[in-house]
Amino acid sequence: MAEGVTSLSTERVERRLAAILAADVAGYSRLMGADEEGTLAQLKSHRKDLVDPKITEHRGRIVKTTGDGMLVEFASVVDAMRCAIELQRGMAERNAEVPEDKRIKFRVGIHQGDIISDAGDTFGDAVNVAARLEELSLPGGICVSARAQEDAIGKLDVAFEDIGEQHLKNITKAVKAYRVRLSSLSAASLRPTLALPNKPSIAVLPFQNMSGDPEQEYFADGMVEEIITALSRFRQLFVIARNSSFTYKGRAVDVKQVGRELGVRYVLEGSVRKGANRLRISGQLIDAATGIHLWADRFDGELDNVFDLQDEVAAAVVGIIAPTLEKAEIERAQRKPTENLDAYDHYLRGMVNLHQMTNREAVDEALRLFRRAIELDPTFAPAYGLAAWCFVQRKSQAWITDRVRESAEAARLARRAVELSKDDAAVLASAGYALALVAGDLDAGVGFVDRALQLNPNLAMAWYFSGWLRV
Numbered sequence: 001m002a003e004g005v006t007s008l009s010t011e012r013v014e015r016r017l018a019a020i021l022a023a024d025v026a027g028y029s030r031l032m033g034a035d036e037e038g039t040l041a042q043l044k045s046h047r048k049d050l051v052d053p054k055i056t057e058h059r060g061r062i063v064k065t066t067g068d069g070m071l072v073e074f075a076s077v078v079d080a081m082r083c084a085i086e087l088q089r090g091m092a093e094r095n096a097e098v099p100e101d102k103r104i105k106f107r108v109g110i111h112q113g114d115i116i117s118d119a120g121d122t123f124g125d126a127v128n129v130a131a132r133l134e135e136l137s138l139p140g141g142i143c144v145s146a147r148a149q150e151d152a153i154g155k156l157d158v159a160f161e162d163i164g165e166q167h168l169k170n171i172t173k174a175v176k177a178y179r180v181r182l183s184s185l186s187a188a189s190l191r192p193t194l195a196l197p198n199k200p201s202i203a204v205l206p207f208q209n210m211s212g213d214p215e216q217e218y219f220a221d222g223m224v225e226e227i228i229t230a231l232s233r234f235r236q237l238f239v240i241a242r243n244s245s246f247t248y249k250g251r252a253v254d255v256k257q258v259g260r261e262l263g264v265r266y267v268l269e270g271s272v273r274k275g276a277n278r279l280r281i282s283g284q285l286i287d288a289a290t291g292i293h294l295w296a297d298r299f300d301g302e303l304d305n306v307f308d309l310q311d312e313v314a315a316a317v318v319g320i321i322a323p324t325l326e327k328a329e330i331e332r333a334q335r336k337p338t339e340n341l342d343a344y345d346h347y348l349r350g351m352v353n354l355h356q357m358t359n360r361e362a363v364d365e366a367l368r369l370f371r372r373a374i375e376l377d378p379t380f381a382p383a384y385g386l387a388a389w390c391f392v393q394r395k396s397q398a399w400i401t402d403r404v405r406e407s408a409e410a411a412r413l414a415r416r417a418v419e420l421s422k423d424d425a426a427v428l429a430s431a432g433y434a435l436a437l438v439a440g441d442l443d444a445g446v447g448f449v450d451r452a453l454q455l456n457p458n459l460a461m462a463w464y465f466s467g468w469l470r471v
Contacts, residue, residue: 106140108143
């Protein structure tokens, strides 16, 4: 062969079928923040005494490790599954005498498919799917694809819980997934059943985006968050916070299980369809104890009437489960945050970015979007409150570059938010926390957060802020 000409055989990528196990430590950042040295020592001990020996025993090969996780390749799904099961059982035993808040619990995802090896690393959809399934796993649990489940069923003494089609990030096709159920894991990996509170209780699950456009996901999520906020203003209700109900996003759920895990009597689920200038919100209210549908309806209208549609959903739900409500609370719940729909759209997009709290680019984008919402409507109080909250994240993550300027800007936004909306609990809470944490005005911050809790005792984030400010 002539010099400088590369053989086709040397260019051919090695491709093979393999089972990929992806694992990481649930709540690793929290554990490290509480006790960095102790967590690292625990993790090293678990790796040395349990994890690595089990991988070797079941003929696995560690492809890649990160600070708290790893990718492991196996020749067969059964080997991968056996390794995962014995690893999780072993971890449950090792954690038995460890306080709950200090336990290291692994989440595991397993998928089988083609992989590509290059320069000692491994790539391919099998790797990506396994990593995404690991994110769906409960701490101490195992989540597998249907392809992996089909190969393992009948060969291992475990049961599988079907969690339906999952739309995984950056994976084109939906993946049917299962959670592994086995008795020795149940205490470690399954959520406990919570007692019902002594007043009507409800969880609003993420609504399905029916628009046919993944880019509209933010709008469906925003609608749900607004409905949660509207319901939370009613003192007669016990309303589960967004962060808890959104753990079910993208999952096929059993409402009875949701009721047990979140400690609620009622579950609201539904869908949002947005097209051109039209909007349809569909909802159904279910008694979580019995699975009986108590109410179902759909609300159609123009985007100009988006707040009216939200109010109709909230009022219909409240009318079913808490018929006697204070008139003042009803009026406050139905108050529109802005008349400018462009401002509201930027606000919803900002909220989605802000929930990615450890991603600097996302928080910067959230701040830009909230500022744009404020430009479009200078009286939009929630936008001021969340813009101030962006500076809380910047300080918490050590991203602040000009302490004096940013502290002053956070204080300006927070005080303007309070000035515009003296009876919106969410605005008061976020503004108060920003004033205290970023601007250093602790007394004013505590006062605003306490006022938020008087207005809305359901507001989980206000209780959280109140605790931290008092610390």
